[in-house]
Amino acid sequence: MRAQDTTTDLARVVRETSRLLSQDPVAAERRAREILSGHPGHADGILLLAAALRRQGKAAEARALLEPLARQPEARSDVHLELGQALASLGEHAAALAALRRAVARNSRHAAAWRALAAELSLAGLSQEADRAHAEAIRASVTDPELIEAADALLDNRLAIAERLLRQRLKRQPSDVAAIRMLAEVAARIGRYEDAERLLARALELAPGFHEARRHYALVLNRQNRSAEALAQIEQLLARNPEDVGLRNLKAAALGQIGEYEAAIALYEEVLKAHAHQPRLWMSLGHVLKTVGRKADSIAAYRRCLALAPTLGEAWWSLANLKRVSFTPEDCATMRQALTQEISEEDRFHLHFALGKAEEDAGHFAESFRHYAEGNRLRRALVHYDPEDVASHVRRCKALFSADFLRSREGGGCPAPDPIFIVGMPRAGSTLIEQILSSHPLVEGTMELPDLPAMARRLGGRQSRSDETLYPDILATLSPEELAGLGQEYLERTRVQRKTDRPFMIDKLPNNFLHVGLIRLVLPNAKIIDARRDPMGCCFSNFKQHFARGQTFSYDLRELGDYYARYVELMAHFDAVLPGYVHRVQYEDMVANTEAEVRRLLAFLGLPFDPACLRFYESRRAVRTASSEQVRQPIFQDGVDHWRHFEAWLDPLKEALVPALPQSVRASVQEKAQSA
Numbered sequence: 001m002r003a004q005d006t007t008t009d010l011a012r013v014v015r016e017t018s019r020l021l022s023q024d025p026v027a028a029e030r031r032a033r034e035i036l037s038g039h040p041g042h043a044d045g046i047l048l049l050a051a052a053l054r055r056q057g058k059a060a061e062a063r064a065l066l067e068p069l070a071r072q073p074e075a076r077s078d079v080h081l082e083l084g085q086a087l088a089s090l091g092e093h094a095a096a097l098a099a100l101r102r103a104v105a106r107n108s109r110h111a112a113a114w115r116a117l118a119a120e121l122s123l124a125g126l127s128q129e130a131d132r133a134h135a136e137a138i139r140a141s142v143t144d145p146e147l148i149e150a151a152d153a154l155l156d157n158r159l160a161i162a163e164r165l166l167r168q169r170l171k172r173q174p175s176d177v178a179a180i181r182m183l184a185e186v187a188a189r190i191g192r193y194e195d196a197e198r199l200l201a202r203a204l205e206l207a208p209g210f211h212e213a214r215r216h217y218a219l220v221l222n223r224q225n226r227s228a229e230a231l232a233q234i235e236q237l238l239a240r241n242p243e244d245v246g247l248r249n250l251k252a253a254a255l256g257q258i259g260e261y262e263a264a265i266a267l268y269e270e271v272l273k274a275h276a277h278q279p280r281l282w283m284s285l286g287h288v289l290k291t292v293g294r295k296a297d298s299i300a301a302y303r304r305c306l307a308l309a310p311t312l313g314e315a316w317w318s319l320a321n322l323k324r325v326s327f328t329p330e331d332c333a334t335m336r337q338a339l340t341q342e343i344s345e346e347d348r349f350h351l352h353f354a355l356g357k358a359e360e361d362a363g364h365f366a367e368s369f370r371h372y373a374e375g376n377r378l379r380r381a382l383v384h385y386d387p388e389d390v391a392s393h394v395r396r397c398k399a400l401f402s403a404d405f406l407r408s409r410e411g412g413g414c415p416a417p418d419p420i421f422i423v424g425m426p427r428a429g430s431t432l433i434e435q436i437l438s439s440h441p442l443v444e445g446t447m448e449l450p451d452l453p454a455m456a457r458r459l460g461g462r463q464s465r466s467d468e469t470l471y472p473d474i475l476a477t478l479s480p481e482e483l484a485g486l487g488q489e490y491l492e493r494t495r496v497q498r499k500t501d502r503p504f505m506i507d508k509l510p511n512n513f514l515h516v517g518l519i520r521l522v523l524p525n526a527k528i529i530d531a532r533r534d535p536m537g538c539c540f541s542n543f544k545q546h547f548a549r550g551q552t553f554s555y556d557l558r559e560l561g562d563y564y565a566r567y568v569e570l571m572a573h574f575d576a577v578l579p580g581y582v583h584r585v586q587y588e589d590m591v592a593n594t595e596a597e598v599r600r601l602l603a604f605l606g607l608p609f610d611p612a613c614l615r616f617y618e619s620r621r622a623v624r625t626a627s628s629e630q631v632r633q634p635i636f637q638d639g640v641d642h643w644r645h646f647e648a649w650l651d652p653l654k655e656a657l658v659p660a661l662p663q664s665v666r667a668s669v670q671e672k673a674q675s676a
Contacts, residue, residue, distance in 0.1 A: 010035070014044045021048070022240060025055035043069060043079075051082050057243060059089035070099065077107035081116060088120055089243060091275045096120055104136070111141040115212065119246040123278055128344065137212075138185065142178050150182055162186050177207045181216070188220055194458055196220045211237060218250060225450045227257035228496045245275055249284065258496050259446070261292045279309035286318060299325060311338040313350025317546055320357040327358040349378035353546040360544070365645045372544045373649075379546065380555035387562050390553070393472070393514060394570045400472055401517040403577040409521055412480035414487025417525040419494075420506045420605065423513035425567060426551055427541035428533035429587035434508045435616040436598055442607055446497040448509040451490055456515055475521055487522035504605075511550070513567055516574050516582065527605055530571055533587040535564050535657050540643040540650065561656025568660040 013035060020028040032049035035042060046069055050062040066083040069075055084099035097120055103113035114137035121130035132155065139151035146169055153162035166183040169176060184199035200217035203210055218233035234251045238244065248271050255264035268285040275281055286301035299322070305315045316335055319325050327335075335351050335358070343351075352375030359368035420437065422430045438445030460469035478486075498505055510531070512519070519526055533541075539561055542554040553563040574582055583604040590597045598613050612618075643650070654661075 010039065010042075014048065017048050021051055021055060025052045028052040029056070047079060047082060050086065054082065054086050054089060055241075055243075057089075059086045062086040063090065070102075075106075077103045077110045077113055080106060081110065081113045084113075084120070085116055088116075088245065089274070091277050093120065093124060093275075093277060097124065104133075108136070109140045111137045114140055119244075123245060123249070123275075123280060126344075135185075138182055141212075142182075144178075147178055147182070150179070154182060154185060157189075159186050159189060175206055177203045177210055177213070180206075181210070181213050184213075184216065184220075188216070188223075193220050193224050194454070197224065197226075211240065215247070218254075222250065222254050222257060224454060225257060226493075227254040230254045231258075245271060245278075249281065252284065252288075256288050256291070259499055261288055264288050265292070277308060279305040279312055279315070282308070283312070283315045283318060286315075290318075290322065295322065295324075298322070306334075310334055311341060311343050311347055311351075313338070313343070313347035313354070316354040317350040320354040321546075326361055327354075332358050345378055345382060349375045349382075350546065351375075352378065353544070356544055360645075369646050369649050375546065376543060376555040383552040383555065385552035385555075385559065387553070387559050390514075390563060390566050394566045397472055397514075397517055397570060398573045400476060401520075401574070401577060405476070406517075406520060406577060409480070409483070410524070413483045413520075413522045413524045414485075414491065415525055416487065416491055416523065417527075418491065418503065418505055419519075419523055419526040420504055421512050421519060421526060421528045422506060422508040422510070422531055423516065423528060423582075424510050424531040425533065425538050425542065425564060426510045426547070426554070427545060428510070428531045428538050429585065429590060430508045430510055430531040432587075432590065432616075433529060433531055433585055433601070434506050435619060436601070436613045437506060437605075439612045439616045439619050440602070440607060440610050441612070442502055443504045443506065443605075444498055444500050444502040445506045445508075446494070449494055449497065449507045450509065451493045452507070452509065452512050452515050452518065455486060455490065456518060472517055475518065478521075483522050486518075490523065504607075513571060516570070520578065520581070528582045529601070529604075530582050530584045531587065532584050535561075535568075535660050536650070536653070537641065537643045538587075539564050539653055539657065540646060543653075557650065557653040558656045561653045561660075565657060565660040 013031065017028050017031040017035065020031060029049060029052035032045055032052055035045035036049065039045060046065050050065040053059075053065070054062040063083065063086045066079060066086060069079045070083050080099045080103035084096045084103060087093075087096035087099055097117070100113060100117040100120055104110060104117055107113065114133050118130045118133035118137060121133055135151070135155040139148060139155055142148055142151055146165065150162050150165040150169070153159070153165065163183065163186045166179050166186065169179045170183065173179065180199050180203040184196040184203065187193070187196040187199060197217070197220050200213050200220060203213040204217060207213070214233055214237055218230045218237070221227070221230035221233065231251065231254050234247055234254065237247050238251070241247070248267060252264045252267040252271070255261075255267065265285065265288050268281060268288065272278070272281055272285065282301050282305035286298045286305065289295075289298035289301055299319065302315050302319050305312060306319075309315070316331075320327070332355065335355050339348065339351055339355075352371045356368050356371035356375060359365075359371060362368075420443065422433050424430060434445050437443045456471050459474050460471035461467075461474075462469045475483075494505070494507065513530070516528060519528060539557075542551070542560055543557060545554070547554065553559050571582065571584075583601065585597060585601060595614060599609055602609055602613065
């Protein structure tokens with residue numbers, strides 16, 4: 001009986017010590033050593049001691065304790081999980097992955113092991129495996145048959161079924177935090193981040209200690225450019241687990257999003273001291289270094305990444321995207337070799353874009369176009385884009401924003417004159433205009449801000465792609481006070497991007513041309529600049545550019561030409577109903593006669609001429625777009641007609657562009673299409 005009592009007492013002490021781990025690992029270590037002093041070699045005591053040591057940053061000591069345990073045939077899943085986490089803390093990521101895979105193999109219902117595996121897979125760039133591990137973690141965390149069925153659907157990416165099951169569950173049990181968390185996962189996967197945010201906020205209201213929900217909440221906030229709010233959540237999580245590499249990586253990304261680039265660089269460098277073998281961390285560091293103009297350091301970071309992961313396509317494309325980097329024959333051979341291996345579709349299309357750039361630089365235009373076309377084909381298969389969505393939006397804007405409608409709303413909206421919107425197509429010179437204007441002492445450059453499209457999505461109230469959006473027509477129902485509130489909301493949301501006391505700020509998201517009417521109603525004193533470039537040069541520049549996110553229209557020549565034509569159509573409408581409201585800067589004119597165009601631009605903005613605007617390339621401000629290196633040099637003309645090297649393959653683009661082409665060109669394109 002005494003032996004049984006002793007066993008019962010020991011089990012109780014083990015449970016109590018386990019609960020201490022997250023709150024006070026020093027006390028947990030002391031209790032674990034007491035267990036082992038009375039019961040030498042006790043497996044649970046060793047595991048607890050190792051876990052306490054790891055949480056204090058003593059991962060090497062933890063590993064020394066765990067490896068003998070893990071070699072025993074009967075070693076439990078918990079042992080392999082703790083060993084995997086210790087190895088990850090030591091930067092031994094291949095061994096960590098192996099240990100974590102053993103953990104889930106031993107117990108497929110171990111949610112914490114699946115979560116740790118998902119985090120390690122994400123760091124390794126194995127995004128598809130990571131998504132699956134994350135879904136397995138959700139399934140393992142629930143025991144209710146109804147939630148298991150929903151989790152199975154989520155795991156198999158049957159999102160519509162998962163959503164239906166979860167909504168049915170929440171109608172009956174609206175406070176079920178597990179169901180709320182899973183529904184947020186569904187919403188995030190289909191890009192409904194506002195819905196995901198709302199659901200996760202509710203889950204945390206009901207269960208503040210639901211740490212996985214908080215982690216996902218931080219991620220969703222950051223994806224919506226709500227990075228300051230994301231950082232508040234990340235700090236709460238890091239207070240529990242300050243050595244969590246995934247959280248520190250997310251924190252660095254969020255710091256970069258709000259323009260705290262030096263802090264982001266410092267954090268990446270700190271994490272890399274312990275995790276120097278993580279290629280994606282080097283790549284992330286390279287991205288921030290590029291943004292702040294440290295080109296040589298950026299290249300070195302990308303090269304370090306590729307030394308560790310030669311098939312990582314995004315790193316090759318990141319080098320190519322510096323525009324002024326030339327690949328060596330050895331580089332090209334490595335990329336071609338990578339394409340012969342079993343790699344992800346993401347790596348594959350990035351490699352094709354990078355090789356397209358390499359062959360273009362070498363003057364091998366047919367081979368270059370072959371790579372660009374294949375990269376675009378692969379990328380197009382992975383994104384959702386329906387040209388009719390844009391066509392419908394343009395029709396509805398033209399119907400709603402008549403001259404009479406706009407006149408009837410004059411005097412409404414937020415009167416602040418701060419924002420300067422640069423709209424148009426990507427690759428049309430918007431970064432050049434931003435760099436010129438941000439060299440003026442009264443104007444602050446920020447970045448491509450997603451806040452206006454987020455506002456439009458919210459107004460649209462769309463729950464799924466099959467739903468009809470209420471935007472822009474809903475704007476006709478809003479009062480002057482509501483419109484003013486939206487303008488003020490935009491200013492508040494973008495305030496985190498402003499680092500100076502300059503009175504004017506730039507939002508250069510090109511796609512905001514779709515929201516000129518919204519801008520007019522909510523911020524009537526804002527200025528709008530249309531960055532316009534020759535349609536062929538602009539569109540082909542888009543076709544050979546892989547965008548990190550968005551711009552889903554750019555991966556097919558016909559869809560690209562159609563999008564450009566819709567853009568021209570909508571801007572022509574606003575020229576007609578609001579004459580002089582939008583100022584157009586033609587890229588080719590800016591290149592040919594810079595000073596005259598700069599003076600004309602500043603006059604439109606009501607700003608005095610400043611010679612610094614002509615020395616824009618001397619500015620050391622951070623630039624986050626594909627043109628970051630180009631705008632750090634004087635204007636050059638060699639890219640204006642570069643598309644002509646590829647003209648033989650661009651007939652589909654020309655045909656789609658017909659409505660936007662000059663009359664003289666339009667006739668010849670139509671004639672050629674008819675004869676073909």
